Amino acid sequence: MDAFSGSHANDDRHGFLGREVLELGTLLFAAGAAHLLVVSLGHSDSGVRALIVLGSLLLAFSALHRWRRHRRRSPVNTTTAPFPDHTRSPVEDRLWSVRVTVADVPGGLAALTGRFAALGVDIRLMQVHPDGTDAVDEFFVTVPPNVDEADLRRAVRDAGGRRAVVRTADVHELSDTTSRTLTLVDALVTGATTLERCLIALAAAHEVRHVGPRQIQRSVEGAGPGTSGPREELSGTVMTLPAPGGGSLTVHRAGLPFTPVEFARCRALAQVARSLAEAPLGR
Incomplete structure (x- = not known):
């Protein structure tokens, strides 16, 4: 295993030196050819014009090649990424108060907050009112425009809450x-x-x-x-x-x-x- 690894490393090293020599030879050949071409054509007006035209064609070909390669890599998907609809007016989130009675046991509150999270509800303020074996929790929440009072009541019911009271709230109620x-x-x-x-x-x-x-x-x-x-x-x-x-x-x-x-x-x-x-x- 070690002998194989050593021979593989030597092959990589020799291959690396070979590539370096090849690249250096190519660079020297290209420099000599460019110098010969410039010296041969640069002493006449027609030669200068030929160099300019040739350079312009090479630049144009390079730009066209880059554009086509970029287009192939990132195609436009009109089915999954339509143009945004700028005609729709933005709707702000609404503020609600949700008061619910829950069993004062471990996990009772977590179930309700999990239901709220699934609806995209943001809890802005929470107050707990102990009441014997139960607790009355009041949440001040902001909800997305597509969530209404019925959705909030359903979330409370699915989490095991009782006697839910859902009403619209005022921003001044957010103070502690x-x-x-x-x-x-x-x-x-x-x-x-x-x-x-x-x-x-x-x-x-x-x-x-x-x-x-x-x-x-x-x-x-x-x-x-x-x-x-x-x-x-x-x-x-x-x-x-x-x-x-x-x-x-x-x-x-x-x-x-x-x-x-x-x-x-x-x-x-x-x-x-x-x-x-x-x-x-x-x-």
Whole structure:
């Protein structure tokens, strides 16, 4: 095996030297022939013109040869690569909110994100609301123009999700909850907004109704002894919070129950508003 390899290497070396000698001889012959041709024809006007014509023909032949070789290597495939349709107007991706209840077990979230990936859905923001043995996950996603609400619901159903709520979302909802809450607290402190507006923004509620202290007192008296005044309460799509200055606020959201996490956030925001209302005027 080693002897064969050594003899093969020697043959390559001898072949290499032979090619070098051949190329050098060819170069010297071409240089001598070119010199003889130039000396023979260059001393007359007709000879100069002949050299120019001959050079032009050689250049043209070389260019034609290169063009034909390039065309053979990269043919135009009109069946698989048609001209782009510039008449179509571009359609931007749409922003959706997808809230779904999933089992709080390993792999439950991965199945849903895998379905989203298959549709080309881009998850921009995600919020998790623990709820006992389940978890309520809210996704803010952008989807391609060919994906609609039915496709999102089907993806949720195929991944084992329950009670899906799919709606169009606003770009302002992409801010994280902590930043949005702090912004609302600042607006409350400066008096730029009201607690009702803050609750609607924080919990994506549809309506906030204020019940005055007198109405509450009458309802308490009518309910009999042992009934207290306004209290904090969560019941599905309705939450009740004490209002600053007395009375209560009833927060309602259609078709989408509030989670305990959302209830806790709204309670904290209402407490801030009550503290501001009870603070001395010279604060």
